[in-house]
Amino acid sequence: MTPAHRIPARRRLHRAVLAGALLATTALGAWGQPGQPARLLVGFPAGGSFDAIARLLAEKLKDELKRPVVVDNKPGAGGRLAVDVLKASANDGSVVMLGPDALTALYPFTFRKLNYDPAKDLTPIGTVSEFPFAMAAGSDPAVKTLAEYVAWAKQNPQKANYGIPARGAPHHFFGMLLGNTIGVKMEDVPFQGSAPMIVGLIGGQISAGIDVMTSLTEQHRGGKLRVLVVSSPQRVPQLPEVPTFAELGYPAITGMGFNALYAPAGTSAAVTSTWNQALAKVIKLAEVRERLATMGFLPVGGTVEELVSRQNTAAKRWEPVIKASGFTAD
Structure with a gap:
């Protein structure tokens, strides 16, 4: 074969190598040079459960992505401030966000003006985990079961209230559902987070x-408060002694929260x-x-499609509850 015949073949080979390199770069996430850190946004303060999950993921994701993953806390507005940062970030895979279910399943129905459109501004990556909510009693009344609490609430409707870390999240609406079910208008008492709410519960406020x-498990195990019931469909292994709302006759008060990874639009x-x-x-x-x-x-840890389905199911579950409230x- 003459040199004139070999040149086109070399060019074809060179182009094939370039195309393969480009494809590999895209598959790895097209952000900068290999080894450049990726950011994992968290819309909650350091030290909380979301932060702990993010740091656990970051430590392990770096091995899979072959680059450092840095947790970047952007606390405020129930995770909505982190969405603003995500929206302003490059969509090349260099920045993702760990967000709660409220971003897609509740906030669209609780805020007249939302700073983002879940369908347009958030690219779903995958569900990280799901979790139940729980209702607990403290020092006053000193009840030990949900049945005892319901009986007390009916006898003392003016005192029947429930503390929540913030309004507009599932905690808030689970309380509304319980009050509607037992026929007692229970007042919601919002706190600035879980910690002060738990202090108020233990103190009888x-x-x-x-x-x-x-958030309630440690104090329950320590005897400072009593978790009466959980919102999961079945009892959970962490607190196997605690019944579910469904098994106690309140199937409407069932639901799991979830957190997931999102990338910017595009x-x-x-x-x-x-x-x-x-x-x-x-x-x-393990x-x-x-x-x-x-x-x-x-x-x-499911597929993208699983997360989309989960979001849609949660939105359909909460939209009528929120609108009715x-x-x-x-």
């Missing part, structure tokens, strides 16, 4: 508290798939599953 189960399917596959591998790790379970979360957050 509120008659009950509703929060994610993991993120390619290849980059989204890279993050999803890395997340799936991390969630399968130490990750054990750590999540210890914190009160049930690992998921007449509640708006602004």
Whole structure:
């Protein structure tokens, strides 16, 4: 073969190599040079459960993505401030966000003016975990079961209230559902987070508290308060002695929260798939599953389609409840 014949073949080979390199770069997430850190946004303060999950994921995702993953806390507005940062970020895979279910399933119905459109501004990556909510009693009334609390609430409707970390989240509406079901107009008492709500519950300032189960577990085990019931469809392994709303005769008060990873709008399917596959591998790790379970979360790690279906199901579940309540957050 003459040199004249070999040149086109070399060019074809060179082009094939370039195309393969480009495809590999896209599959790895097209952000900068290999090894450049990726950011994992968290819309809640350091030290909380979401922060703990993010740091657990970041530690393991770096091995799958072959680059450091840095947790970047952007607390405020129930995760909505982090959405603003995500919206302003490059959509090349360099920035993703760990967000709560409220971003897609509740806030669209509680805020007249929302700073984002879930369908347009958030690219779903995958569900990280799901978790139940729980209702607890403190020092006053000193009830030990939900039945005892309901009986007390009916006898003392003016005192029947429930503390929540903030209005407009599932905690808030679970309380509304309970009050409607038992025929007692229970007043919601919002606090600035879980910690002060738990202090108020232990001190008898509120008659009950509703929060994610993991926030109440430690004080329950320590005897400072009593978790009366959980919102999951079945009892959870972390608190096997605690019944569900459904088994106590309140099937309407059933539901799980979830958290998930999101990328900015316009993120390619290849980059989204890279993050999803890395997340799936991390969630399968025994130490990750054990750590999540210890914190009160049930690992998921499903597909993009699973997350979209989960979001839609949650939105359909909460939209009529929120609209019937007449509640708006602004």
